[in-house]
Amino acid sequence: MKNRLKVLRAERNWTQSDLAKALDVSRQTINAIENEKFDPSLPLAFRAAKIFALPIEQIFDDGE
Amino acid sequence: MNDTASTTLAQRNKASTKALFVWTLAWLLSLALLAFGPKLLWNFSVTISLAVIAVNLVFGYCMIITNKKYLDGLDELQRQLHMNAMAISLGVSVVFGAIYGLLEPARLLDSTPSPSNILFVMGISYFISLVINFRKYQ
Secondary structure (H helix, E strand, O other): OEHHHHHHHHHHOOOOOHHHHOOOOOHHHHHHHHHOOOOOOHHHHHHHHHHHHOOOOOOEEEOO | OOOOOOOOOOHHHHHHHHHHHHHHHHHHHHHHHHHHHEEEEEEEEHHHHHHHHHHHHHHHHHHHHHHHHHHHHHHHHHHHHHHHHHHHHHHHHHHHHHHHHHHHHOOOOOOOOOOHHHHHHHHHHHHHHHHHHHHHHO
16 A cells, blocks of 8 residues: 655654654554555554544555 | 553563563473473372473463463554464464374384474474564565
8 A cells, every 4th residue: 555654754854763653563564564565454544644643545545 | 452551562562572481481391390290300199290280281371361462462563474474383383283193104204293393393483484574574
């Protein structure tokens, strides 16, 4: 699944570790999501949306 | 639900890994006691052997519950990696166990197959699979 995590993170000058801590996941998970190797669960996607104060669809795109 | 309010993922992982290590060690030591104790320590006393079996079962139960809590405390990618490793480990153990059990009847093995060898294969395949999976998502 395509996503804008990397861009949104860069806009805020956050490292992968910063975002991982905010989302309560490992840095490895953030890296895997950013590189589209792993799709986050709905609760994790909602947490990301809350942290970035954006609707989910502005962060994640299923490509359809 | 994880207790995310008061502790970080790393702190929870560290605590649950430590608990898992302690219970696994306790279970292994009680197993070793049961393996060597009857002959070396209490001269095959049935009462003592049954008591050690009971202790081993309690430690085993604690280890299983702690392992479940450990998995519950992981994040979703880590849980998926463990689940993949478990799937590989279970499959390898079934295939290996089935063949291994037939080696003696086929006269390809002199000794009686030991179940502990299947546990060894299970552990090794789980570990290798986990390392490969973790490296893939590094």
